[in-house]
Amino acid sequence: MAKGMRVGFDVGGTFTDGVLMRGREVLAKAKALTTGDVTGGIITALDELLASSGVDPEEIGMVSLGTTHTTNAIIERRNLNKVGIFRLGAPATTAIPPLTGWPEDLKAAIGGPELVHIIRGGSEYDGRDLAPLDEVAIAEACRKMQGKVDSVAITGVFSPIIPKHEERAAEIVRDILGEEVHITLSHRIATISLLERENSTILNASVITVMQRAVNSLKQAVKERGIEAPLFIVQNDGSVMSADYAVDYPIFTVASGPAASVRGAVYLSGIEDGVVVDIGGTSTDVAYIVKGFPRESSITVTIGGVKTNIRCPDLLSIALGGGTIVKHQGEEVLDLGPESVGYNLVRLGKSFGGPLLTVHDVAVAQGELDRKLDVFKTEFLTRPEAIRALPRGLVAAAWAKIKERLEEAIDKMKTTAEPVPAIFIGGGAMVVPKVGISGVSEVLSPEHFEVGGAVGTTIAEIGPMPRGWWTWSGRTGTRPSPRSPSRRWRTRSGPAPSATRWRSWTWRRSRSPTCPERGRRSGCG
Amino acid sequence: MGARDILADWGVREFRVIDKAAIQEITLGASILATGGGGDPEIGLLWTYKVLDEGKEIVMVDPADIPDEIQVASPACLGAALVLTEKPPATEVINLAMRRLERYLGRTIQATIPIECGGVNSPVAYAAAGELGVPVIDVDGMNRAFPELQMTSWVTHGVHASPTVSVDDRGNVTVIDTGEDDLLAENLARRAAMAYGGISWIATYPMTGGEVKGSSILYSQSIAWAVGRAVMRARREHLDPIEELLKSLRKERGVEGYRAFKGKIVDIRREFGSETTKGFTLGKVVMEGIDSYKGSVAELDFQNEWLILRVDGEVRCLPPDLIAILDSETGEPIRTDIMKYGYRGTIVLIPAHERMRTEKGIELFGPRHFGYELDYVAVEELNGLRGGDHES
Numbered sequence: 058m059a060k061g062m063r064v065g066f067d068v069g070g071t072f073t074d075g076v077l078m079r080g081r082e083v084l085a086k087a088k089a090l091t092t093g094d095v096t097g098g099i100i101t102a103l104d105e106l107l108a109s110s111g112v113d114p115e116e117i118g119m120v121s122l123g124t125t126h127t128t129n130a131i132i133e134r135r136n137l138n139k140v141g142i143f144r145l146g147a148p149a150t151t152a153i154p155p156l157t158g159w160p161e162d163l164k165a166a167i168g169g170p171e172l173v174h175i176i177r178g179g180s181e182y183d184g185r186d187l188a189p190l191d192e193v194a195i196a197e198a199c200r201k202m203q204g205k206v207d208s209v210a211i212t213g214v215f216s217p218i219i220p221k222h223e224e225r226a227a228e229i230v231r232d233i234l235g236e237e238v239h240i241t242l243s244h245r246i247a248t249i250s251l252l253e254r255e256n257s258t259i260l261n262a263s264v265i266t267v268m269q270r271a272v273n274s275l276k277q278a279v280k281e282r283g284i285e286a287p288l289f290i291v292q293n294d295g296s297v298m299s300a301d302y303a304v305d306y307p308i309f310t311v312a313s314g315p316a317a318s319v320r321g322a323v324y325l326s327g328i329e330d331g332v333v334v335d336i337g338g339t340s341t342d343v344a345y346i347v348k349g350f351p352r353e354s355s356i357t358v359t360i361g362g363v364k365t366n367i368r369c370p371d372l373l374s375i376a377l378g379g380g381t382i383v384k385h386q387g388e389e390v391l392d393l394g395p396e397s398v399g400y401n402l403v404r405l406g407k408s409f410g411g412p413l414l415t416v417h418d419v420a421v422a423q424g425e426l427d428r429k430l431d432v433f434k435t436e437f438l439t440r441p442e443a444i445r446a447l448p449r450g451l452v453a454a455a456w457a458k459i460k461e462r463l464e465e466a467i468d469k470m471k472t473t474a475e476p477v478p479a480i481f482i483g484g485g486a487m488v489v490p491k492v493g494i495s496g497v498s499e500v501l502s503p504e505h506f507e508v509g510g511a512v513g514t515t516i517a518e519i520g521p522m523p524r525g526w527w528t529w530s531g532r533t534g535t536r537p538s539p540r541s542p543s544r545r546w547r548t549r550s551g552p553a554p555s556a557t558r559w560r561s562w563t564w565r566r567s568r569s570p571t572c573p574e575r576g577r578r579s580g581c582g
Numbered sequence: 583m584g585a586r587d588i589l590a591d592w593g594v595r596e597f598r599v600i601d602k603a604a605i606q607e608i609t610l611g612a613s614i615l616a617t618g619g620g621g622d623p624e625i626g627l628l629w630t631y632k633v634l635d636e637g638k639e640i641v642m643v644d645p646a647d648i649p650d651e652i653q654v655a656s657p658a659c660l661g662a663a664l665v666l667t668e669k670p671p672a673t674e675v676i677n678l679a680m681r682r683l684e685r686y687l688g689r690t691i692q693a694t695i696p697i698e699c700g701g702v703n704s705p706v707a708y709a710a711a712g713e714l715g716v717p718v719i720d721v722d723g724m725n726r727a728f729p730e731l732q733m734t735s736w737v738t739h740g741v742h743a744s745p746t747v748s749v750d751d752r753g754n755v756t757v758i759d760t761g762e763d764d765l766l767a768e769n770l771a772r773r774a775a776m777a778y779g780g781i782s783w784i785a786t787y788p789m790t791g792g793e794v795k796g797s798s799i800l801y802s803q804s805i806a807w808a809v810g811r812a813v814m815r816a817r818r819e820h821l822d823p824i825e826e827l828l829k830s831l832r833k834e835r836g837v838e839g840y841r842a843f844k845g846k847i848v849d850i851r852r853e854f855g856s857e858t859t860k861g862f863t864l865g866k867v868v869m870e871g872i873d874s875y876k877g878s879v880a881e882l883d884f885q886n887e888w889l890i891l892r893v894d895g896e897v898r899c900l901p902p903d904l905i906a907i908l909d910s911e912t913g914e915p916i917r918t919d920i921m922k923y924g925y926r927g928t929i930v931l932i933p934a935h936e937r938m939r940t941e942k943g944i945e946l947f948g949p950r951h952f953g954y955e956l957d958y959v960a961v962e963e964l965n966g967l968r969g970g971d972h973e974s
Binding site: 146147148149150151152153154157158179181182183185187188214215249250251252364468469470471472473474 | 624625628629631632664665667668669670671672673674675709751752753779780846848922923924926
């Protein structure tokens with residue numbers, strides 16, 4: 058079978074995981090250190106996959122990845138575009154101009170308030186014009202921006218229901234600033250809640266070039282290795298989009314990594330409704346899956362200090378991972394973390410003769426961890442005597458505490474009191490309790506769980522071979538939309554994004570600066 | 583003429599300057615006292631930040647220091663809170679409403695008074711004061727949140743909402759003058775808001791300094807501020823936020839709050855569509871007890887705000903007494919519009935201010951007003967004690 062192979066990558070904070078798949082079969086796995094430019098780690102992992110499998114690159118028909126390129130660029134304020142900002146909402150909205158509440162360094166990185174224009178326009182909730190669109194003012198502002206902006210963000214009041222002013226404004230901007238300036242329209246990015254939608258739109262406009270460069274360099278690297286295959290990127294909701302589409306809507310990839318993990322967990326376990334627990338070295342992300350996709354967050358997602366309302370998986374991150382330090386006094390456990398030794402585990406953990414007791418060491422002492430995984434290059438235990446010397450009471454108390462933390466996090470994510478299945482994945486899945494977890498009907502740790510995210514990026518083969526981007530049909534219900542099994546993948550080749558399909562928005566708050574979660578809860582880094 | 587000039591004119595030397603940290607603390611405290619309602623603080627806070635960033639000063643004055651004859655009024659947002667999230671106000675709305683009220687009254691407004699404790703209307707009164715260059719008086723009309731215009735201590739003490747000026751972002755102005763009929767004023771103001779496009783900005787409850795002293799909840803702002811500050815300090819210093827909150831109430835208001843329950847939301851029954859058909863978020867919440875409350879069940883009814891608490895079938899709190907559900911670790915209030923299954927919280931009960939518990943008050947916003955066949959019994963009595971931190 059020609060082109061039957063797929064490669065997928067999941068770029069995490071520490072490791073970039075790669076898999077080479079044929080059908081449902083995992084042919085090769087790789088873990089490389091994530092590099093600052095992200096692309097470097099992917100290429101290392103790709104070369105390792107090709108070398109270890111001996112597969113002919115020509116047989117690879119698809120390359121996909123979950124990546125945090127855009128998130129990192131925003132957080133680090135690196136290589137951001139200068140953004141011309143239009144808000145269509147005067148005479149209303151002037152009390153809170155665009156960029157209010159943004160961190161100063163981020164404001165400066167995208168060009169600052171002198172590129173901001175509040176223009177008469179926008180709609181009322183009932184469809185009336187808030188004000189007629191002031192086309193002359195838009196043209197004037199564009200002439201002032203000439204040569205100073207790389208991209209433009211346009212946000213109109215109530216545009217998610219009535220986008221006409223945004224669309225007309227885009228025509229004027231295009232006429233004056235030309236094709237090379239990218240335009241992002243807010244109604245294609247997010248839904249009701251002006252300030253957060255505007256923030257999301259501006260952030261999208263700020264990372265277009267970052268995404269463009271990443272996509273171009275990956276395409277080239279892939280090509281140089283003799284792979285002739287389309288490139289796909291996992292978006293926040295767990296579906297994939299073509300890399301070319303991602304260039305216009307990079308903000309839809311900020312939670313790409315966690316979304317890929319959830320998809321991988323679903324694929325590897327066959328469970329479509331339940332809890333996914335992704336356990337890493339420093340933290341654990343808990344997501345809830347509905348019909349195979351991560352449930353969306355209904356609360357504000359903060360990216361780089363800016364509140365947005367983009368759709369992201371509803372994730373609860375808790376400070377619990379393999380490297381999490383167990384604080385104790387004698388045999389009494391005081392707390393778990395939040396500090397973690399991270400990848401210094403092999404230097405600082407008791408199992409390796411180090412001074413600190415970690416979750417990893419507790420698992421070893423419990424006899425839970427008795428083998429190392431292929432993808433890890435180090436042993437799991439080098440100093441058994443240090444582990445044997447641990448007081449039994451302490452180990453048991455720590456183990457109970459870890460279980461309690463997990464149970465609490467799982468329970469917070471559940472929407473029903475009934476027990477649900479839980480899928481444990483990630484490099485740390487081996488070091489946590491899996492038996493007798495309350496609120497859980499069964500715990501699954503499917504094979505290849507340690508590279509679940511990378512597997513998750515590759516499973517867009519469901520449905521016809523992609524040419525454009527992928528979407529779910531029928532996403533017009535109230536959100537979060539549980540996808541019925543009859544809603545299958547389908548492809549579209551047009552440039553219109555899925556967000557334009559959210560016509561039947563509902564009056565519900567997507568913002569909450571008063572989120573009462575103890576753990577950090579957001580879809581994104 | 584700025585706020586300081588006005589104060590100098592009154593011979594007032596002592597006042598408090600409200601900076602960003604202060605408004606954050608006041609708004610958090612107000613959200614806690616808003617008993618699950620009061621709306622999302624984001625827009626009011628950002629507006630106030632912008633006013634401060636523009637170099638305008640916001641100062642707060644003790645009600646005891648204001649002259650009896652001065653004219654004051656309350657600036658507020660009235661309408662569908664969710665339209666507000668899509669259509670923040672024009673900078674000029676409050677100025678316009680206050681100026682037109684001045685024109686109608688033939689008097690100059692010299693200070694603002696917040697109408698309620700809430701995420702939206704608390705900071706709005708401060709932003710307005712900054713925009714207008716007048717002080718905020720340390721009072722309000724509820725020391726909690728309620729959904730309607732007439733539900734204030736001002737009304738129960740003979741001060742009326744009329745005349746009220748309602749404006750929109752385009753500069754449209756409606757003057758509502760219904761004399762002593764405050765219910766009709768509420769009704770007309772609500773309709774004006776819908777006709778404008780869902781949201782209106784009002785200048786309401788014009789009154790004199792003397793009336794402020796005689797009918798307001800005095801030091802309401804200081805109470806909210808103390809509560810917010812206590813909870814923020816508890817977060818910083820990893821103290822129990824509930825304990826710190828109760829201490830702050832004891833110190834600032836001389837009143838005992840009551841820790842009534844700790845549990846987890848296991849069921850939410852919302853009456854769908856109630857926002858548009860009845861103008862309220864309506865429903866019921868069930869919490870299962872945890873820790874020392876294990877085995878107990880709490881039921882809460884809400885109409886925008888938490889209204890009634892029953893624990894194991896027994897009524898434990900009735901309006902206008904305050905119910906707050908607070909995240910046990912952060913002290914963040916759990917609002918009726920954003921709560922979800924699984925939220926864990928501690929229920930704190932706080933006696934309403936004496937000025938909210940008058941006979942007229944119970945008639946206007948007691949249990950029967952909200953459709954319950956129950957007589958009002960004070961929270962202290964329902965819980966068989968004079969307050970205190972009770973662990974069952």
